[in-house]
Structure formats: C-alpha cells, structure tokens
Amino acid sequence: MSNPPEMPPSALSLPDAVRRASMRDGWSAAAALVEQHWDALAATEPSLLLAAVKALPGEAFMRNPGMLIAANHLEHVVIGGRSARVHAAMEHDQASLVGSAPLDQLIALTSDSAAARTQDDSARAADIAERALTELDGMPAIDVAPIAKSLAHLRMQWARSLDAADSPRARVEYERTYEVALATEQLRVARRASSHAAWLHAERGRLSEAARWLARAAATGVTDARYDAALHLTAALMRIDGDDLAGAKAFLDTADETGVGEYWAAACWVHSLYAHNVADAAVTETRLANHVQEHPGVLEAPGFDGRFVRACRVRVLLLRGRTPENLDTLAGLSPSDQVIAAAVAHLERREHDAMRLSEPVTENGVEPRLQSNALLIHAAAAAALGYTDTATHNFVRADALIQHAGLHTGYETIAPADLKRLIELSGIQTQAAIRIGSARRDLPDLTPRENDILALLTTELSAGDIATTLFVSPNTLKTMTRRLYRKLQVTSRQQAVDYAHRAGFPNRKNPS
Incomplete structure (x- = not known):
C-alpha cells in the first residue's frame, strides 16, 4: 500500500469519504482512498478500515478481487482471528490455502484467475476458474450460506475467465451469476452478468436470446x-446484422467514449463489421494495430481475444484489397478460424481447400453465425467447381438460417458476384441478400476509388498515409484528388470534407 496522505478532517469520516469519492469520481478513486490510509489504520483502527472497505461499491471488488481478500483479512483481525498482514492481495502462497476458510480459498483462486486474464493467459484463467467452481460445488450448504453475498462478485469473475478462453461453460456461469445477484439484491452485478450474456449470444448469432438478456439488463433499473x-x-x-448502420455507429461511438475495457478485441471486430469502405477499414486497422502492440502474441493466441483479432484483421485487409497469408496454420484454433481460412481459400480460388475447411462448420449444432457463414462459403466454392446440387443445397440452408436468425451480415461472407450466382442457381428471391451483399455507402456520381479517397479525406490521415492506404504513389493520389475536387466543385480538403459530411458520410474518429 502507498504512504498515506494527509488524513481527512476526522479519521472517523473515512467511510463517508469513500462513499462520496465513489459517487463523485467512481470506484477507482474510492479504492485509492482506502489504499492511501491502509498503513495508518490497519494496525491501529482495523474496524474503521474495514468499514471503509465495506463502503466501496461492488464494482471495486469485481475489478479488483484482491480487495475481497483484504476485506476478509480485516474481518478476521476484527473478530480476533488470524493476524497476519496481507501486503499484496494478488500475491499469496498457494500452500496456505489448505485448511483456510472457504471464502478465503475462493477469493484467492478468483484473484489468481483475474490476474491470469489480465496477463493474457486465458487458458490458465479458465483453469483456475474451474478449480474455484469445483471448490464451491464441493462445499456443504452450511459453509455456502454465510458467503452467499460474496458469490455474485466471485461468479462474475469466474464467468469472465471462462469466456476469455471460449469455454462453453461461460454462458451457464453468466446465467447463474445473474440469478445469484438478483437473489442477493446486487442489481449492478445482475446488470453486468446479463450484459455479458447478451454479448455472448449476439456474437454467436442468437439474436433473440441476446435481446432477452438486453431486456433483463434494462429491467435491473440501474446504470453504470x-x-x-x-x-x-x-x-x-445487432443493428449491423439488421443493416442499420447509422444506429450501429451511435452505439459504437458510445462504447468508444465510455471505454471498452476487456472487450477491446470484440470492439475491433464490431468496428470491422461496420466498415464498408477502405476509409473505415483503414481506421479500424490502425485501432487494431495499437491494441496488438499492447498484447503481443494475440494474433496467434486461442480464446476470445485472438479469435476476434484474427476475424477483424482479415476483414479490414480484404476491404483494403489485400489477401491475408498463412491462415491455414491457424485454422485449428477455433471454428471461427476455420471459416476465415475457408473464406480466404475461396478468394484465392483454392476451392477444394475452401470446401474442406468449411465443411465441418456447416453441420447442425454449430452456432448460427458461423454455420451460416460456412454454408455460404461451401456453396460458393461448390458452385465454382460446378457442383451445382451441393451449391444449391448449402445456399438454401444458409439463406434459411440467415433469414430466421436475422443475421444479414452473413451475406457479406462471400462476394456479391458469388451471391448473385447462388441466387440464380437456387431460384430463391432473396432481395435482402442482394442489397446487403453489395452495400457500400457511396455517392452515386463518384467511382468506387473516388469514394474511397473522399472517405479517407474525412479522417486525420495525412496525404502520404492515404496514398499508402490505397497502395498508390503520392503523385497518383494528387492526380486522383484533383479529379475528385473538380467533380465536387471544391478547391480544398476541408471543403471536400464538408461536402462529404453534408452528403451523409459518417464522421470517423482515428483510434488513439
């Protein structure tokens, strides 16, 4: 703990000061206030310090499970139990867990799991979370009852660790966390659990389930x-899936403004799905590069973050006219990576590889988003090879799944030309497929390349960066830009940007 600053007007006012700091500046400021006075009060006024810890909002314990260890230690001290000082909540001797109180064991495991997650070791985080769940399942009811209030916070952390490793058990744990939080009237934890459950369902393509969990989050009546x-x-x-790009942009902007935290990789992926031209792709690629630099090795990592990072990277590269390389070696990491590798194989006209990679993911029982994508790729590759019956069969299945689930984004898995051919082969009048598959938010009087230039001008990219993004020389860019200015009847970049915004081009924020 850090050295204490000047004490509040009265030491007895510390719990109230913690509550005020929480309401005014958030949980982190309140936790910092407790930490600042720890050394001064732990030995002399443990009851007062415990009261200050208990004044912290639940979010402080969710974000820093070590605070629960500290609180539990203080309770032991106050009631005359163990007196050993806890100096670092995240550092403890695993051997000391044997024979310790049930809550101590669970808190210590939770701390280790959360620490592994922040170190990008999702497999270890999930393994420790499984151990914690096993410990809890093995406890007699008489031991569980006194710690019921703490279980919602702990389960939330276990569910997050399981989710980070793409464990199927994550969904169940989010639901259990929600139920436990409601039962113990911890509405903020219930809201958080339901929001994570909503995301898990949405990203897998179960939009009706996602909507139910969004409603549950709203029904808690709390916000944070x-x-x-x-x-x-x-x-x-969900709005991108429904082709409501303006609505999607509003929610993306809100997420960026309030912070995405552990959902940084998921946010990059959603931004890549929103992108429909080279400008949006370039901005998203920069966002992704910044995050990848902070998380070395994530491009080859299994689990939640690695899966979303690779999916985002492939989409932005394809939007920028580049084909990713060496994806077949990553196809074994997840069904998502199999679909990605299959899509690239189809683009490279390696149709047999595309069919081989996509076929396992076309089976019933696979999550709707991945299954529909795999079916479209398999159908397009089969059509290219002349297997019209196979192509038609898989396209009909994909179209039915997309229409039933409302996953219109799926049509973008293959090129518009492939989509049109499959529609002709099958005889299905899927207007949504034609409309969604060819979506580009362009100005009709400009060529696709001119639209790309105009979109890039609305960012903060320099002329040199724009040329690099478009894979042209600076002189070529100057020539194309002058031609664009003549069409728009403007004479400067700012005038072109103003024109673009009046014409409905979205405002773009360069990622930090």
Whole structure:
C-alpha cells in the first residue's frame, strides 16, 4: 500500500469519504482512498478500515478481487482471528490455502484467475476458474450460506475467465451469476452478468436470446457506464446484422467514449463489421494495430481475444484489397478460424481447400453465425467447381438460417458476384441478400476509388498515409484528388470534407 496522505478532517469520516469519492469520481478513486490510509489504520483502527472497505461499491471488488481478500483479512483481525498482514492481495502462497476458510480459498483462486486474464493467459484463467467452481460445488450448504453475498462478485469473475478462453461453460456461469445477484439484491452485478450474456449470444448469432438478456439488463433499473461496453457492442452488432448502420455507429461511438475495457478485441471486430469502405477499414486497422502492440502474441493466441483479432484483421485487409497469408496454420484454433481460412481459400480460388475447411462448420449444432457463414462459403466454392446440387443445397440452408436468425451480415461472407450466382442457381428471391451483399455507402456520381479517397479525406490521415492506404504513389493520389475536387466543385480538403459530411458520410474518429 502507498504512504498515506494527509488524513481527512476526522479519521472517523473515512467511510463517508469513500462513499462520496465513489459517487463523485467512481470506484477507482474510492479504492485509492482506502489504499492511501491502509498503513495508518490497519494496525491501529482495523474496524474503521474495514468499514471503509465495506463502503466501496461492488464494482471495486469485481475489478479488483484482491480487495475481497483484504476485506476478509480485516474481518478476521476484527473478530480476533488470524493476524497476519496481507501486503499484496494478488500475491499469496498457494500452500496456505489448505485448511483456510472457504471464502478465503475462493477469493484467492478468483484473484489468481483475474490476474491470469489480465496477463493474457486465458487458458490458465479458465483453469483456475474451474478449480474455484469445483471448490464451491464441493462445499456443504452450511459453509455456502454465510458467503452467499460474496458469490455474485466471485461468479462474475469466474464467468469472465471462462469466456476469455471460449469455454462453453461461460454462458451457464453468466446465467447463474445473474440469478445469484438478483437473489442477493446486487442489481449492478445482475446488470453486468446479463450484459455479458447478451454479448455472448449476439456474437454467436442468437439474436433473440441476446435481446432477452438486453431486456433483463434494462429491467435491473440501474446504470453504470463504466461496465456497459458489452451492452453497447451487443446493440451495435445487432443493428449491423439488421443493416442499420447509422444506429450501429451511435452505439459504437458510445462504447468508444465510455471505454471498452476487456472487450477491446470484440470492439475491433464490431468496428470491422461496420466498415464498408477502405476509409473505415483503414481506421479500424490502425485501432487494431495499437491494441496488438499492447498484447503481443494475440494474433496467434486461442480464446476470445485472438479469435476476434484474427476475424477483424482479415476483414479490414480484404476491404483494403489485400489477401491475408498463412491462415491455414491457424485454422485449428477455433471454428471461427476455420471459416476465415475457408473464406480466404475461396478468394484465392483454392476451392477444394475452401470446401474442406468449411465443411465441418456447416453441420447442425454449430452456432448460427458461423454455420451460416460456412454454408455460404461451401456453396460458393461448390458452385465454382460446378457442383451445382451441393451449391444449391448449402445456399438454401444458409439463406434459411440467415433469414430466421436475422443475421444479414452473413451475406457479406462471400462476394456479391458469388451471391448473385447462388441466387440464380437456387431460384430463391432473396432481395435482402442482394442489397446487403453489395452495400457500400457511396455517392452515386463518384467511382468506387473516388469514394474511397473522399472517405479517407474525412479522417486525420495525412496525404502520404492515404496514398499508402490505397497502395498508390503520392503523385497518383494528387492526380486522383484533383479529379475528385473538380467533380465536387471544391478547391480544398476541408471543403471536400464538408461536402462529404453534408452528403451523409459518417464522421470517423482515428483510434488513439
């Protein structure tokens, strides 16, 4: 703990000061206030310090499970139990867990799991969370009852660790966390659990289930912008799936403004789905590069973050006219990576590889979003090889799944030309497929390349960066830009940007 600053007017006012700091500046400021006075009060006024810890909002314990360890230690001290000082909540001897109180064991495991997650070791985080769940399942009811209030916070952390590793058990744990939180009247935890459950369903393509969990989050009647990233991203994704790009942009902007936290990779992926031209792709690619620099190795990592990072990277590269390389080696990491590798194989006209990679993911029982994508790729590859019956069969299945689930984004998995051919082969009049598959928010009097230039001019990219993004020389860019200015009847970049905004081009924020 850090050295204490000047004490509040009265030491007895510390719990009230913690409550005020929480309401005014958030949980982190309140937790910092407790930490600042820890050394001064732990030995002399443990009861007062415990009261200050208990004045912290639930979010402080969700974000820093070590605070629960500290609180539990203080309770032991106050009631005359163990007196060993806890100096670092995240550092403890695993051997000391044997024979310790049930809550101590669960808190210590939760701390380790959360720490592994922040170190990008999702497999270890999930393994420790499973151990914690096993410990809890093995406890007699008489031991569980006294710690019921703490279980919602702990389960929330276990569910997050399981989710980070793409464990199927994550969904169940979010639902259990929600139920436990409601039962113990911890509405903010219930809201957080329901928001994570909503995202999990939405990103897998179960939009009706996602909508149910969004409604449950709203029904808690509480709000906390700091933990609503999953809610905003879920709402954005569902609007992209429904081709409401303006609505999606509003939710994406809100998520960016309030912070996406552990959902940074998911946010990059949703931004890539929103992108429909080279400008949006370039901005998203920069966002992704910044995050990848902060998380070395994530491009090859299994789990939640790696899966979304690779999906985002492939989409932005394809939007920018580049084909990703060496994807077949990553196809074994997840069904998502199999679909990605299949899509690239189809683009490279390796149709047999595309069919081989996509076929396992076309089976019933796979999540709707991945299954519909795999069916479209398999159908397009089969059509290219002349297997018309196979192509028609898989396209009909894909179209039925997309229409039933409302996953219109899926049509963008293959090129508009492939989509048109499959519609002709099958005889299905799927107007949504034609409209969604060819979506580009362009001005009709400009060529696609001129639209790309105009879109890039609305960003803060320099002329050199724009040329690099478009893979042209600076002189070629100057020539194309002058031609664009003549069409728009403007004479400067600012005038072109003003024209673009009046014409409905979205405002773009360069990622930090």
